[in-house]
Amino acid sequence: MNSISSNFEKVFAHSPDICASAPGRVNLIGEHIDYSEGFVLPFAINDCTHVAIAKTNENVIKIASVQRSSAVISIAISDISPDLKGDWERYVLGVIWALGIKSGLEIFIDGKVPVGAGLSSSAALEASVATALNSLFSLGYDLPTLARLCQKAENDYVGMPCGIMDQSVSLMANKGSALLLDCRDLTTKNISFDVASHGLELLIIDTQAHHELVDGGYAQRRASCDSVVTKLNIVSMRHLSMDQLLSKRSEITETEFIRAHHAVTEIKRVLDAVVALEKSDFVELGKLINASHVSLRDDYTVSCPELDCAVDASLDAGALGARMVGGGFGGSAIALVQAQNVEKTKLAIQSAFTEAGYKAPRFFTSLPSQGARILY
Ligand code: GLA
Numbered sequence: 001m002n003s004i005s006s007n008f009e010k011v012f013a014h015s016p017d018i019c020a021s022a023p024g025r026v027n028l029i030g031e032h033i034d035y036s037e038g039f040v041l042p043f044a045i046n047d048c049t050h051v052a053i054a055k056t057n058e059n060v061i062k063i064a065s066v067q068r069s070s071a072v073i074s075i076a077i078s079d080i081s082p083d084l085k086g087d088w089e090r091y092v093l094g095v096i097w098a099l100g101i102k103s104g105l106e107i108f109i110d111g112k113v114p115v116g117a118g119l120s121s122s123a124a125l126e127a128s129v130a131t132a133l134n135s136l137f138s139l140g141y142d143l144p145t146l147a148r149l150c151q152k153a154e155n156d157y158v159g160m161p162c163g164i165m166d167q168s169v170s171l172m173a174n175k176g177s178a179l180l181l182d183c184r185d186l187t188t189k190n191i192s193f194d195v196a197s198h199g200l201e202l203l204i205i206d207t208q209a210h211h212e213l214v215d216g217g218y219a220q221r222r223a224s225c226d227s228v229v230t231k232l233n234i235v236s237m238r239h240l241s242m243d244q245l246l247s248k249r250s251e252i253t254e255t256e257f258i259r260a261h262h263a264v265t266e267i268k269r270v271l272d273a274v275v276a277l278e279k280s281d282f283v284e285l286g287k288l289i290n291a292s293h294v295s296l297r298d299d300y301t302v303s304c305p306e307l308d309c310a311v312d313a314s315l316d317a318g319a320l321g322a323r324m325v326g327g328g329f330g331g332s333a334i335a336l337v338q339a340q341n342v343e344k345t346k347l348a349i350q351s352a353f354t355e356a357g358y359k360a361p362r363f364f365t366s367l368p369s370q371g372a373r374i375l376y
Contacts, residue, residue: 004375008052008108011064011072016052016108018136022127022372023048024113024120025169026204026334027325028178028193028285029292030270032300034163036225036237036263037184039270042165043193043368044173045204049111049124050375053132056104061096063089065109077102082157091122094157095129098149101137117206117362118331122158123166126150131171131372143171143371144186161219162327173371180274184238191277193368198282200320201339204364205349209306209330218327221300224259228252237263262299266292286321286336293323293333302328306358311335313352317345 008016023044030040056062061080064072065088073089080093092107107129113121130146130153133139141149150167154160164183173179177190195202225237231252234240242264249257269288276284293311297303307324314322314335322335337345346363353361 004050019052019375020132021048034165034183038267042169043178045366047113051128058104094153098153118326120166127170203335205310206362207306208359211329258299289321313349317348
């Protein structure tokens with residue numbers, strides 16, 4: 001018996017009806033363009049959130065988790081509403097709400113995606129619960145629809161205006177590949193990402209920094225993009241060419257210009273990265289990763305001193321490329337590093353952090369892993 005099931009039994013004194021898991025993610029390239037109908041190239045990491053669920057005849061949702069000392073939270077089904085205050089369980093309730101489930105449930109969660117590291121622990125939680133409920137209630141949603149419902153849970157129930165990347169990759173990723181996701185229609189293509197056989201490793205550096213701008217800053221960036229779309233009368237940044245942007249510069253503010261400049265250049269970088277990966281040209285991939293960081297730092301202004309320090313120290317230690325990942329203002333960076341240089345790179349980053357007086361960073365590595373699945 002697997003541990004999520006036996007943990008469920010310890011709390012609820014019977015077996016669950018279903019168990020599922022869903023992974024966190026890193027994004028190789030394509031940052032802050034999912035909400036502009038761009039392309040992104042994330043992959044699923046090894047670490048997953050596991051969930052076990054049983055249906056009940058009570059009108060109550062009961063939720064417990066390994067990470068919260070198994071204290072059971074009980075919520076009457078009739079109380080489920082975006083106005084209901086709460087903590088992490090709001091992600092679970094949001095999915096139940098978005099999927100329109102009206103049955104009583106007992107839910108046990110074991111989240112192994114590091115929280116607060118910018119590796120999408122919240123999307124992993126949403127995707128694991130959605131995968132289990134989709135199967136348990138035979139809802140028949142396909143993966144893109146399930147991703148949109150998880151995004152709805154986060155946007156409209158939790159209140160975080162995220163895009164569609166994290167939920168999509170958690171649900172749709174495949175082992176060994178990065179997922180080229182077209183955020184306009186959620187079509188995907190698996191792009192082989194086999195760094196190991198080229199003597200490389202993708203180092204994930206959790207800066208352990210969390211700056212206050214996280215929520216407000218993200219919403220402001222989205223608002224700038226929306227404003228450009230309205231002023232230039234286009235459908236999305238996806239429909240904007242660099243020539244058009246330059247010729248219409250006077251119609252938007254300087255801030256809007258640099259935000260749009262990031263979006264237009266980043267969409268191109270993702271497509272160029274796919275070409276580089278298809279040729280196993282990791283030197284070119286590294287250059288694109290570096291250019292992405294510069295654009296996020298200077299045009300989109302979502303980096304922070306700790307992320308810049310991790311990136312600069314990685315490059316000084318010989319990394320092929322390094323950049324911040326995710327929403328920014330803290331969280332993680334990635335560095336594409338020769339396998340034999342991984343320890344040297346970690347030490348260089350550690351000593352740069354010590355010198356700058358930052359909290360010690362944490363390091364992870366992960367190969368591209370499988371998306372959400374039913375465990376049984
Ligand atoms: C967060 C959001 C995603 C995406 C990234 C930035 O992770 O949840 O939708 O916008 O930031 O690329």
